[in-house]
Amino acid sequence: xxxxxxxxxxxxxxxxxxxxxxxxxxxxxxxxxxxxxxxxxxxxxxxxxxxxxxxxxxxxxxxxxxxxxxxxxxxxxxxxxxxxxxxxxxxxxxxxxxxxxxxxxxxxxxxxxxxxxxxxxxxxxxxxxxxxxxxxxxxxxxxxxxxxxxxxxxxxxxxxxxxxxxxxxxxxxxxxxxxxxxxxxxxxxxxxxxxxxxxxxxxxxxxxxxxxxxxxxxxxxxxxxxxxxxxxxxxxxxxxxxxxxxxxxxxxxxxxxxxxxxxxxxxxxxxxxxxxxxxxxxxxxxxxxxxxxxxxxxxxxxxxxxxxxxxxxxxxxxxxxxxxxxxxxxxxxxxxxxxxxxxxxxxxxxxxxxxxxxxxxxxxxxxxxxxxxxxxxxxxxxxxxxxxxxxxxxxxxxxxxxxxxxxxxxxxxxxxxxxxxxxxxxxxxxxxxxxxxxxxxxxxxxxxxxxxxxxxxxxxxxxxxxxxxxxxxxxxxxxxxxxxxxxxxxxxxxxxxxxxxxxxxxxxxxxxxxxxxxxxxxxxxxxxxxxxxxxxxxxxxxxxxxxxxxxxxxxxxxxxxxxxxxxxxxxxxxxxxxxxxxxxxxxxxxxxxxxxxxxxxxxxxxxxxxxxxxxxxxxxxxxxxxxxxxxxxxxxxxxxxxxxxxxxxx
Numbered sequence: 001x002x003x004x005x006x007x008x009x010x011x012x013x014x015x016x017x018x019x020x021x022x023x024x025x026x027x028x029x030x031x032x033x034x035x036x037x038x039x040x041x042x043x044x045x046x047x048x049x050x051x052x053x054x055x056x057x058x059x060x061x062x063x064x065x066x067x068x069x070x071x072x073x074x075x076x077x078x079x080x081x082x083x084x085x086x087x088x089x090x091x092x093x094x095x096x097x098x099x100x101x102x103x104x105x106x107x108x109x110x111x112x113x114x115x116x117x118x119x120x121x122x123x124x125x126x127x128x129x130x131x132x133x134x135x136x137x138x139x140x141x142x143x144x145x146x147x148x149x150x151x152x153x154x155x156x157x158x159x160x161x162x163x164x165x166x167x168x169x170x171x172x173x174x175x176x177x178x179x180x181x182x183x184x185x186x187x188x189x190x191x192x193x194x195x196x197x198x199x200x201x202x203x204x205x206x207x208x209x210x211x212x213x214x215x216x217x218x219x220x221x222x223x224x225x226x227x228x229x230x231x232x233x234x235x236x237x238x239x240x241x242x243x244x245x246x247x248x249x250x251x252x253x254x255x256x257x258x259x260x261x262x263x264x265x266x267x268x269x270x271x272x273x274x275x276x277x278x279x280x281x282x283x284x285x286x287x288x289x290x291x292x293x294x295x296x297x298x299x300x301x302x303x304x305x306x307x308x309x310x311x312x313x314x315x316x317x318x319x320x321x322x323x324x325x326x327x328x329x330x331x332x333x334x335x336x337x338x339x340x341x342x343x344x345x346x347x348x349x350x351x352x353x354x355x356x357x358x359x360x361x362x363x364x365x366x367x368x369x370x371x372x373x374x375x376x377x378x379x380x381x382x383x384x385x386x387x388x389x390x391x392x393x394x395x396x397x398x399x400x401x402x403x404x405x406x407x408x409x410x411x412x413x414x415x416x417x418x419x420x421x422x423x424x425x426x427x428x429x430x431x432x433x434x435x436x437x438x439x440x441x442x443x444x445x446x447x448x449x450x451x452x453x454x455x456x457x458x459x460x461x462x463x464x465x466x467x468x469x470x471x472x473x474x475x476x477x478x479x480x481x482x483x484x485x486x487x488x489x490x491x492x493x494x495x496x497x498x499x500x501x502x503x504x505x506x507x508x509x510x511x512x513x514x515x516x517x518x519x520x521x522x523x524x525x526x527x528x529x530x531x532x533x534x535x536x537x538x539x540x541x542x543x544x545x546x547x548x549x550x551x552x553x554x555x556x557x558x559x560x561x562x563x564x565x566x567x568x569x570x571x572x573x574x575x576x577x578x579x580x581x582x583x584x585x586x587x588x589x590x591x592x593x594x595x596x597x598x599x600x601x602x603x604x605x606x607x608x609x610x611x612x613x614x615x616x617x618x619x620x621x622x623x624x625x626x627x628x629x630x631x632x633x634x635x636x637x638x639x640x641x642x643x644x645x646x647x648x649x650x
Contacts, residue, residue, distance in 0.1 A: 030060070030087050034105040043102055043124055050128040054099050058132075060088035063162060063171065066141050068273045073133040074121070075266070075273065077141045078108075080166040098125045108136055116484035138480035140164050140215060142225075142279065143268040146179055150194065154178035159196060161265075163215055175210050176200065182224065184302075191275060191490045194225040195282075214279060215263040218287075225267060226278040231408050232418050232496040233505045234477050234486070238262040238278045239469065240370050240407035247460025248362040249403075254392060256288055258359070258403040264476040266485070275489045276482040283388050283403050285324065292325075294393040297333040299323050300405075301387045320385075333391040337400055345436035355400050355433040361445070361452050363402040367429045369461070369516060371421050374409040376429045384431045400432065412508055418494075419504075423511045426519060438534040446531060450524045457517070466509060474502045577615045584608030614638060 035043070058065045058074055061084055065074040078085040086108040092101060104120040106112065112119075119134040141164075146157035157179045162172055175198040183193040198210040198221040209221040228234040241260050249259025262280035266273070283298075290296045305320030316331070317323075323330050337354065344350040367376045375386050388403035412419040430438075437445040459465070477483050478501045487495050496504065523530040577599075586592050587606050596603050599615055605624050606613060612625040616638040623637035 028090050028101075029084075030090055030103055030108070033090060033101045034103045036105055040102060040104045040120070040122070043122060044129055044131070047124055047127055047129045050130045052130075054096065054123040054125065054128065054130040055092045055094045055101075057093035059091040059093075061085075062089070062091070066143055066162070066268050066271075068268065068271060070272055071133065072131075073118075073135055073273070075141055075268070076134060076136045077162050077164040077266075078113075078136055078138055079164045079171075080138075082166070092123065094123070096125055099123050100125070103134075110479065112136075113138065113481050114479045116481035116488075135481070135485065137266055137482060138164070139476050139482060140263070140265045140279075141268065142265050142277075143271065144179060144194075144196070145270050150179055150181055150192070152181055154180050154197070157196065159198070161214060165216065167216065169213075173212060173214060175212065177210070177221075189227070189229040189493075191227045191229045191493060193227050196223050196225065197221055198223070215265075217261050217263065217279075217281060220281045222282060222284065224262075224278075224280045224282055226262060226280060227275070228278065228408070229490070229493055231413065232494045233502060234276060234483065235473055235502065235505055236410045236413060237406065237408045238264070238280075239473060240372075240410050241280070241405075243370075243460070243466075243469070244366055244404055247456060248359075248366055251362050252356045252359040252401060253399075254289075254356065254394075254401075256390075256392075256401070258283070258288055258388075258390065258401055260403075260405065264473070264480075264482070266480075266482050273485065273489060276477065276486040283405060288388075288390045288392075288401070288403070290390065291393065295333055295391075295398070296393050297323060297325075297330060297391050299334050299389045299391070301385055301389065304383050304385050321389075333398065334389070337389075337391055337398065341432060341436065345433075346440060348437055348440045348442045351433040351436045351440070351442075353397055353399070357445070357448065358452070359401050360432075360434045361449050363404070364429045364434060364449065365453055365456065366404065368426055369512065370407060370410040371412065371425060371427045371512070372404065372407060372410055373414050373421065373427055374406065375404055376427055376431070384429070411505065411512070418496075419508065423508060424515045441531050441535040443527065443531050446523070446527055450520060450527075453516070453520050457513075461513070463510065463513065466513070467506075470502055470506050470509070478502070579613045579615075581606075581610050581613070584610070 058067070060076050061079065061082070063077070063079070065076050067074050076088075090101060092099065100123070102122050102124065106117070106119055108119070113136045116135070119136070121132045121134050123130045123132070140162055142159060142161045144157050144159050146155050148155055155178060156176070158174065158176050160172065160174045163170065177196050177198040179194055179196045181187055181192055182195040187193070198212060199207045200210040202208055211219045211221045213219045214223065226237060228237060231237065241262055245257075245259030245261050250257050252258065260280055260283055262278040265277055265279045266275070267277045268274055285298050288298055290298050299318075300322045301320060302322055303320040318331055318334055321334065323334075340350070340354060366372075372386075376384055386404065386406040388405060390401040390403065391398050392401060409415050412421045412423070414420045429435075434445065478498070483495075483498060486493070487498070581587065585608065587608055587610065593603055596606060599613075599622070600620065601613065601615070601622055601624075607626070609626045610624055614623040614625065614637040616622065621638040625637070
């Protein structure tokens, strides 16, 4: 018995040794296979080039390298702070045990990596050789495999993520799942944004969600792959989202984390290198602890439609908003919020009751800091966009929380070009309860704003903390070589001078902080004038101020033709109305003609080229704007000078 067992063990040992020899041979380090250029060329000259790859897999420090077959390139994600990262152990998997490796003797230095240097590697036996390229990066790498073209509908996929962080609990995470395109404006770009949902098969071949933590972020099954295509430094959305997440997201009375987080990766699609991306998770009801049974809801604002109309639409959804549910009751919380706001806005006590004041002030300061022109610079003082609004039940009453998203048009980027917004330009959130407090001359809210700004500047928004964040992002984007590789993959994209790294952006950020220090310092030094300047009555124009028939025609027109309706009362005895025409053909419709007649507008002045109709008083003063669909268009109207930020894709 012992003899048979000994023979079996000997056979197993021989087979295991043969496997190890085939996969790795002697365990060598990179320096052990490094050769000079003359020796490298000699190996090739003495052999013929193989038609097939001589190695099936290549591993550095037990990390299986991603391989782009079309480009014949291995991608090596260097483990953070690992002492052997620049001289890893080398293992190979080959059908031929005689295959050896040779690496052209070049140091894996930070300079070479940042410059996207291509390292050369060959596998060879007695008669043939295969030549490969090697790229090194300092960020994690993900590969997504899927069949067919990725569109708006889910496509099955499988994902492998190599986590190179020093603190990673697991180096490799893999999962099945689904993938689809995401985004509105960004979907027109060649480098797409994706959303992946992770799933796992259980007993009985049943599928269920696979909630895992990726790159140290929260456990989730739903993830975003953000391309930063229209941002020349690939920084704005990631930096702004993470800045809110790390400094303001939990600053609310409910202790809810209402922020999203992103980490940089390099993405491969079906084994082909796809560029620099940011991996993150979306805002959802679970994170915000939305309790439908308590009447709580989450809404997503996606257009510049004016909020004032929400309170007056009796049925159906609210123009400009989305919610995950579609039942009639699912719009009730939003309509009740706006109805209460516009009927009680003169009472500051009620305005404090309807929001979380810390969250509202944080959002006011944050949008101003980042110059969120795509959050708070739409036409009309109260308009917002790219915001989540959460209606939460405190037990005594409902309050509303803000959460920002899609912050690529920030820090000087207006959509018409980067750094087209001056560093001293202040974009201010003039929405909802906080705006009502301004109008009511509430001095306490300004005192709270000044105190909160000082606290943030001493903490999360301090020069030191901002500098630390930017240092880390500069390494991820530029120091990893990923920026240069992205330029190679998507040469038609928007980029800056690569050698500058984040120098220009960093300078803009700190100049912006200096401007804000002066801005809030000046407001605080003359708080009485600040309060007086912001005290201005604005209420909805749809609360009985339009003639009944005109109001009915307006609603019918809006629901039939889906234009964006805006309105703003400029003082207690006067009102203003702005109507945006999205389809020029509607000007010939009977309903539209009735609307013009009701407003006292000569129909011949409105043509198919009209973009905006701005009315001050029914039957008297109005302005017609043509060809105003250009971002940052400015024009003088009966209601004053308007700044119009418009996005055709939305």
